[in-house]
Amino acid sequence: MQNPAAKYRAFPPVQLSDRTWPNNTITKPPIWMSTDLRDGNQALIEPMSIEKKLRFFDLLIKTGLKEIEVGFPSASQTDFDFVRRLIEEDRIPVDVTIIVLTQSREELIRRTVQAAAGAKKAIVHLYNSVAPVFRKVVFGMSREEITQIATTGTVLVKELIARHPETDWGFEYTPESFSTTELDFSKHICDAVTAIWQPTPQKKMIINLPSTVECSTPNVYADQIEWMSRKLERRDSLIISVHPHNDRGTAVASAELAVMAGADRVEGCLFGNGERTGNVDLVTLALNLYTQGVHPGLDFSDIDSVRKIVEECNQLPVHPRHPYVGDLVFTAFSGSHQDAIKKGFAQQQPNALWEIPYLPIDPQDLGRSYDAVIRVNSQSGKGGMAYLLEQDYGLVLPRRLQIEFSRAVQAVADETGLEITSEGIHQIFEKEYFAQTSPYAYVSHKMIEDSSADESVQIDIGLMHRQAPLALQGGGNGPIDAFVDALGLDVKLMDYHEHAIGHGANARAACYVELRLDNGPTLFGAGIDSNIVTASFKAVLSAVNRQLKAREAAKATALDTDATA
Numbered sequence: 001m002q003n004p005a006a007k008y009r010a011f012p013p014v015q016l017s018d019r020t021w022p023n024n025t026i027t028k029p030p031i032w033m034s035t036d037l038r039d040g041n042q043a044l045i046e047p048m049s050i051e052k053k054l055r056f057f058d059l060l061i062k063t064g065l066k067e068i069e070v071g072f073p074s075a076s077q078t079d080f081d082f083v084r085r086l087i088e089e090d091r092i093p094v095d096v097t098i099i100v101l102t103q104s105r106e107e108l109i110r111r112t113v114q115a116a117a118g119a120k121k122a123i124v125h126l127y128n129s130v131a132p133v134f135r136k137v138v139f140g141m142s143r144e145e146i147t148q149i150a151t152t153g154t155v156l157v158k159e160l161i162a163r164h165p166e167t168d169w170g171f172e173y174t175p176e177s178f179s180t181t182e183l184d185f186s187k188h189i190c191d192a193v194t195a196i197w198q199p200t201p202q203k204k205m206i207i208n209l210p211s212t213v214e215c216s217t218p219n220v221y222a223d224q225i226e227w228m229s230r231k232l233e234r235r236d237s238l239i240i241s242v243h244p245h246n247d248r249g250t251a252v253a254s255a256e257l258a259v260m261a262g263a264d265r266v267e268g269c270l271f272g273n274g275e276r277t278g279n280v281d282l283v284t285l286a287l288n289l290y291t292q293g294v295h296p297g298l299d300f301s302d303i304d305s306v307r308k309i310v311e312e313c314n315q316l317p318v319h320p321r322h323p324y325v326g327d328l329v330f331t332a333f334s335g336s337h338q339d340a341i342k343k344g345f346a347q348q349q350p351n352a353l354w355e356i357p358y359l360p361i362d363p364q365d366l367g368r369s370y371d372a373v374i375r376v377n378s379q380s381g382k383g384g385m386a387y388l389l390e391q392d393y394g395l396v397l398p399r400r401l402q403i404e405f406s407r408a409v410q411a412v413a414d415e416t417g418l419e420i421t422s423e424g425i426h427q428i429f430e431k432e433y434f435a436q437t438s439p440y441a442y443v444s445h446k447m448i449e450d451s452s453a454d455e456s457v458q459i460d461i462g463l464m465h466r467q468a469p470l471a472l473q474g475g476g477n478g479p480i481d482a483f484v485d486a487l488g489l490d491v492k493l494m495d496y497h498e499h500a501i502g503h504g505a506n507a508r509a510a511c512y513v514e515l516r517l518d519n520g521p522t523l524f525g526a527g528i529d530s531n532i533v534t535a536s537f538k539a540v541l542s543a544v545n546r547q548l549k550a551r552e553a554a555k556a557t558a559l560d561t562d563a564t565a
C-alpha cells in the first residue's frame with residue numbers, strides 16, 4: 001500500500017528571518033468578533049430559527065461583544081428577515097456593530113446592503129477565495145481575474161452604501177483561504193481592494209486574513225500575519241483581523257500567535273462551533289487572557305448559563321473536557337491532584353495571586369463552584385474524600401485517620417468500579433466509625449470532678465453490651481482517662497482530636513481517637529454528639545468496637561487458612 005504521507009506536501013515556511021512576534025506578549029485583548037450567527041450557523045445540522053438567533057444575539061450582547069456577524073442575508077429568507085428584525089425592532093445597542101457577509105457577486109451584494117440598511121452601524125463583509133487550489137479548481141481563473149472579482153465587488157459595495165447615509169457603514173474584505181495562498185498575491189489583492197475603498201486612520205477598514213482551512217503549524221500562520229502586517233499598504237488605516245479554523249486542533253494557538261504577530265481583531269465562535277472542526281473558540285481565547293493577568297473585556301462570569309443557551313441554540317453539546325466550561329475541567333479524581341488542590345485551597349488567601357496547583361483559574365471567576373472540584377473514584381486518595389467530608393459535612397479528619405479511612409473508601413470504589421459521591425463517602429464514614437455500637441454502645445455517664453484528688457475525675461457509665469445493660473465505674477485524671485479505666489480493657493490512647501460542627505444551639509462536637517487494644521495495632525474511632533464529652537466517649541467505644549471486630553476478622557481468616565492447609 002502507498003504511504004499516505006506521500007499524498008501531501010510540506011507547508012512552505014515564510015521567509016521572515018527577522019520575525020518579531022516570538023518576543024511579544026499579549027497585553028490587551030484584541031477586538032472580538034463573533035461569527036456564531038454566520039460561520040457557526042452555516043455549519044449546523046439545522047440552522048437556527050429566527051427565535052434562536054435572537055436568543056443567541058442577546059447572549060452575545062450580554063457577554064460584551066461589540067462586533068457581531070449576524071448572518072449571510074443573501075443566503076436565505078431567514079437570514080435576511082433576522083437582520084431586518086434586529087434593525088426594525090431596534091434591538092442593536094448603539095455601541096454594537098453588525099456585520100453581514102456576502103460573496104463578491106452583484107445580486108448577492110445588493111441584497112446584503114438592502115438587509116443591513118438602516119442599522120446604526122453595519123459592516124459589509126465581502127469575500128472571495130484566492131488560494132491556488134480555488135483559482136484552479138473552483139473558479140478556473142488567473143490571479144488578475146480573481147483580483148477583479150474582489151475589486152468589482154468593492155466598487156459596488158461603495159456605490160450601494162452611499163445610498164444609505166443613515167447608516168454608519170464599515171467595510172471588511174476577506175481573501176478567503178489566505179493561509180494557503182502565496183503571500184505576495186494576498187498582499188496584491190488586499191492592496192487593490194484598499195486602493196478602491198480608501199480607508200483612513202480615522203475610518204479604518206478591516207482586512208481579515210483567515211486560515212479557512214488550518215493547514216500549518218501556528219508559527220507559520222503567525223509569520224504570515226507578521227509579513228502582511230509589515231507589507232500591506234495603508235497599514236495605519238487598516239484593522240488586521242484573523243479568522244482561524246481548527247482543522248489541526250490548533251486554532252487557539254494560531255489566534256494567540258497571530259495577535260502577537262500584529263493582528264488587532266479575532267473572529268470566532270463561542271465554544272468553537274463552526275465549519276468542520278470549528279472556528280476558533282472565543283471563550284477559550286478570552287479566558288486564556290486571565291491567566292496572563294489581562295482582562296478579556298468579555299463577561300463569562302456565569303459560564304454555565306452561557307453554555308446552556310449556546311447548546312440549546314446550536315443543538316450541539318459542549319465536550320466535558322472543553323477548556324474552562326466542560327463538566328469535568330474543575331474536577332480532580334486522582335489522589336495526588338486532590339491532595340495538591342486541597343492544600344492549595346487551605347493556603348489561598350482572599351484577593352492574593354492565584355496559586356492553586358492543577359487549577360489554572362479560579363472556578364468562582366466563571367461562576368462555577370468548588371463543590372465539583374473534587375470527586376472520588378478508585379484513582380482517588382485521602383485528600384479528595386477528606387476535602388468532601390470537610391466541605392459538605394464539616395468533618396475535619398486528622399491526617400492519620402484520613403489515611404485509614406481512605407482504605408475503606410478505596411475498597412468500595414474498587415468493588416463497584418464507580419464514582420463515589422460526597423454523600424456516599426459520608427455514608428461509608430458513618431458506617432465505618434459513628435455507627436460502631438457493637439458490642440459496646442454508649443447509654444449514659446455521670447461524672448464527679450474533684451481537682452484536689454489524685455484521680456480528679458470519678459465516673460459512672462451506663463453501656464449496652466451485646467444488647468444487655470452494663471454499669472461500670474472508673475477514675476482518672478480526665479474524663480477520657482476515667483472512661484477508659486471504667487471499661488477495664490487494656491486500652492492505650494494514642495491520639496485525640498475534636499472540633500465543633502456548626503454554631504450556636506445546633507452546634508455539635510466531633511471527636512476522633514486513635515487507640516491500641518492489648519498492645520495490638522492502632523485503629524481510629526469517631527463520635528459525634530451535642531456534648532463534647534459524650535462525643536469523646538462515643539469515639540473511644542467506636543475505636544474499641546472496631547478493634548474487637550478487626551480481631552475477630554483476623555481470627556476467622558486464620559481459621560480459614562488452617563482449614564484449607
Ligand SMILES: CC(=O)SCCNC(=O)CCNC(=O)[C@H](O)C(C)(C)COP(=O)(O)OP(=O)(O)OC[C@H]1O[C@@H](n2cnc3c(N)ncnc32)[C@H](O)[C@@H]1OP(=O)(O)O
Binds near residue numbers: 103105138149176
Ligand atoms: C469560508 C466560508 O465560510 S465562506 C461562506 C460560506 N457560506 C455559505 O456558503 C452559506 C451561504 N451560502 C449560500 O446559501 C449559497 O452559497 C448562496 C445562496 C449565497 C449562493 O448560492 P448559489 O448561487 O447557488 O451559488 P454557490 O454558493 O453554489 O456558488 C457557486 C458560484 O459562485 C462562485 N463563488 C463562490 N464564492 C464566491 C465569492 N466569494 N465571490 C464570487 N463568486 C463566488 C463560484 O465560483 C460559483 O460560480 P459558478 O456557478 O460560475 O461556477
Ligand SMILES: CC(C)C(=O)C(=O)O
Binds near residue numbers: 176177245
Ligand atoms: C468567509 C471567511 C471569513 C471565512 O469564513 C473563512 O475563510 O473561513
Ligand SMILES: [Mg+2]
Binds near residue numbers: 039210243245275279
Ligand atoms: Mg470561516
